Amino acid sequence: MEGKPLKASAKSSSHHGSGRSSLQDIRNMWTTATLSQPKLNVQLPTVREDSELEDVSVSGKTLWSYDQKAGHDAEGGWEASDGGEDKDSFKPEEPEELELGGDSSQGSRLEEDDSKTDNEKPSSVSSLNISRHTPHRAYWVEQQSRLPLPLTELMENEALEILTEALRSYQSEIGRDHSLTKQLQRYIEGLKRRRNRRLQVLAV
């Protein structure tokens, strides 16, 4: 069954005190499921989305794709493959490492038994099955080696704000026509497009 619902960041922020007494709320931002999920045999359409954040000439493109493979293990689902550099940084964590923050001092281990999923689907999937599983896409994204969606959103929104301010500085310091300024501008636009696309997918 589905894990605990993801809580909006707005809720967590209200609990935050100076003494950090509400760590439990912070943890709610994160998934409560382990990464050791049962094998996913659920068929999902293959989608490739090239990152538009980077110039064609720049190396290290990030290709976001998700493939569904029969007998896929818990790492499957969403994959971020780039020029090869960052792949290692996205290795799935061991279940023990999902204990957030400190071990003895923080205490509670957040785990979730979510083993009873429907993973007996044939490889050729009807559109009906796809639509039935589409709402779970966000959930499965999180169950893999990706970050929780609320956190990803928070990061991207904040990065956008920072970079927008930086763009103003670039424009005033080195001019609008400078290559770095243009690169930053394109990057920001790409980030916005990616964010909008993700919001559309979630809204479906």
Place this chain on the structure above:
Amino acid sequence: MVARVFGLKGSIMKLKQGSFLWYLYLDKLYCLLSVRNVKALVEYFHLLDVHHKKTLNGQYFHVLFYHFLHHVTDLTRNQITVVFNMLDWNTVGEIGFDQFYMLVCILLAQENHLEEQFIFRHSRPVFELLDLDGELKIGPDHLHMYNFLFNIKKQQLRDLYYNFDITGDRLLNYKEFKLFTIFSMDKYQESQKAEKEKKKEKAVLKKKLSQVNESQRESLLGIQPFESISNYNC
């Protein structure tokens, strides 16, 4: 005086509530981020690495780095410059992920009042950060300059140089600095213990008070409720 000139004196740094860093937290024992937190931080760093150099550039007034810190903390421009110069230990004018990680740990340690613990656990890297000149010794100016990050109080600073400057050269080498961190850690743990005991006593007192109030209320009422019904029936 140096700190005052650079506008570095003043309140301790605060993280912006609701910012991404605000949601991260250090392990209280080792003062490091968990693997999951690091993973999130890597993603965040990559988002900010606009020019794909795996660094936040320092050119053009370290724009990206400045705007990042300006957005998530209440540090002034001068303080941000000081932090940048501290972290740019290779003097390449850029901040890589290692330095970024170090900075985030320092910010979180301060935000969570774990400065003593952090300096104790990571005395060597902290010492190297403070040793701007690379002379393997730090003077009081260095420590005071970074007061807004490490929250070393004036009195502590005085004690530090009075008690731990064993060589008497008014500078601290690493061993002297390490002794200081052990000493402050002991003091910190004692104060934590004392605080805990105080809280316990308060809780016990509260409980006793509530029990006393309960019994007083009962005695004022005179009889128990079930007795009143039986009396009525009679």
